Amino acid sequence: MLKESISFFTLRGASLLADTAILFVGLTLLKGSPIIVKIIDQIVVIALNYVFSKHIFA
Helix, strand or coil: CHHHHHHHHHHHHHHHHHHHHHHHHHHHHCCCCHHHHHHHHHHHHHHHHHHHHHHHCC
């Protein structure tokens, strides 16, 4: 159970980093529309969390 907990929090941290990176690139570097960038960001983060959860609890 400890291994699953560590994996869970580590991979959630990875999805937080992906979230931050997508927002930074989309808003700051590409000057995208905030709402469009956030929608794309949320789709990617939800997909990452799904894949990570399948990896942890498989």
